[in-house]
Amino acid sequence: MSLGKTEVEYISRLAAIEVNESEVNDVAAKLSNILDLFSQMQATDTENVSPMAHPLDQVQRLRPDVVTAVDQHEKLQSVAPKVENDLYLVPQVIE
């Protein structure tokens, strides 16, 4: 299966990853290779195999419903590019 320019642009937009014009062909080829691998796997008969939710054959452990976190916003915000009134600032979001 081969991906073209349009698909690469679409996927990169969804993933919010910038792909330069010069890289498009290279990325398309790499992604196509991955998809080829998937088509090989898809040829396997999985009729009686139930889907796996996780590679580890274990069960989720739960934590009790207790507040354990403390307010660390100053520390966390010290690495943020922009902060105002304790809010993380990002380019304007149009609602």
Next chain:
Amino acid sequence: MSWEVVIGLEIHAQLTTQSKIFSGSSIAYGASPNSQASAIDLGMPGMLPVLNAGVIDKSISLGLALNAEIGRKSVFDRKNYMYPDLPKGYQTTQLEFPIVGQGSLEIDVDGEKKVIGVTRAHLEEDAGKSNHGVVPGMSGIDLNRAGTPLLEIVSDPDMSSAKEAVAYAKKMHELVQYLGICDGNMQEGSFRVDSNVSIRKPGEPFGTRTELKNINSFRFIEKAIEFEIERQIEVIENGGEVVQETRLYDSENDTTRSMRSKEEANDYRYFPCPDLLPVIITEEDIQAVKATMPELPDTKRIRFVSEFGLSDYDAEVLTGSRDMAEFFEAVVKATDNKDAKLCANWMTSGFAAAINKDNLAVTDAPITAEMLAGMLNRIMDDTISGKIAKQVFEAMWNGEGTADEIIEAKGLKQITDTGAIEALVDEVLANNQSQVEAYKGGQEKMMGYFVGQIMKASGGQANPGQVNKMLKEKLS
């Protein structure tokens, strides 16, 4: 040709846990920005979610109340999309293996019962909030809400009018509060209703649906759906096509309008979350939740009718909220179950009217169940009449003391002394000779006039039963 309306609802109920679904941050409402957003909530590299046991129990409880299948193996998935209030770049939710499977809820619209299917209910995390206008050209992100546990309850497309949709939403609202799994506060966004509305000709496949979002009152939900149905009919009958989109309701103009349509169609690329293992729910887990579940509203309603002899209407009003029902039962208990009907009357009229007037929650009422019972006991033992009781009730409401204190202080004790009542009757009859003649001449409605005069002369304190009896004797 008439149109058939098809409505399905998606309800997001915020669960009443202390901490977030995947982190130990508090979910308390109204905290200062980002004070309840930890490294996990921020999606910092290397952070791992740990599932809150509280959300599992609360979900099981809803599942049981809806007679639904409980997902014995529940799996979390990632729903991928980019938005600044979603720091991880995906929402952790459930796709194929939700915690609650197919169930149902019975609604009542104008006396007609209808069973609405509940497709599923799945757990997911809420996103943060974007604030605009703090700094020009920038949005300010508050991630306190990010990771707040939500149970998204999805109905089957079983409702065929705005009224049915609202009846279902209200019933679910009542249920989650009874179960104590959601506080139901619509203003704070703890209970959010999204409506999917479409129309079709009977027998034809489903029409294209539109989604109405972010409406925080039942009244507006009803109006928005009604408007949307009319709009779709008009579009189609004028030869147009309904476009699948999200529409916002404008309550000021009572219309819906299209939200800016997104450039890309939704493509969420779901996959099982590798950070979370499957959750296994055992029969013991289910039984443990069952043992702690309160009586459900429908069961309570039926019991109120059979146990206390209430009308369907009274039982409906009294079980409208768990607080109201519990207050009523406390009143009945404190009056030794002597006259549950009288208790019900005072709850549905005097008490309900007073809390509505002052816009109070049952638990914030200035009188306790014991105080109301104290007053009702005085009605039941004939110390005061129902009419005087209204005065006592008002005084109690205004904080003037208990019923006994008020009756004593204001001298409201009913006159039950036969001699005193006879004197009042004689006096009124003597002063109204012509009316007495008229009564004897066949004008029986004069009776009411005499009773009124006597009650007035007694300052409202004569026992009305005794007055009637005495009058009849005197006039016969």
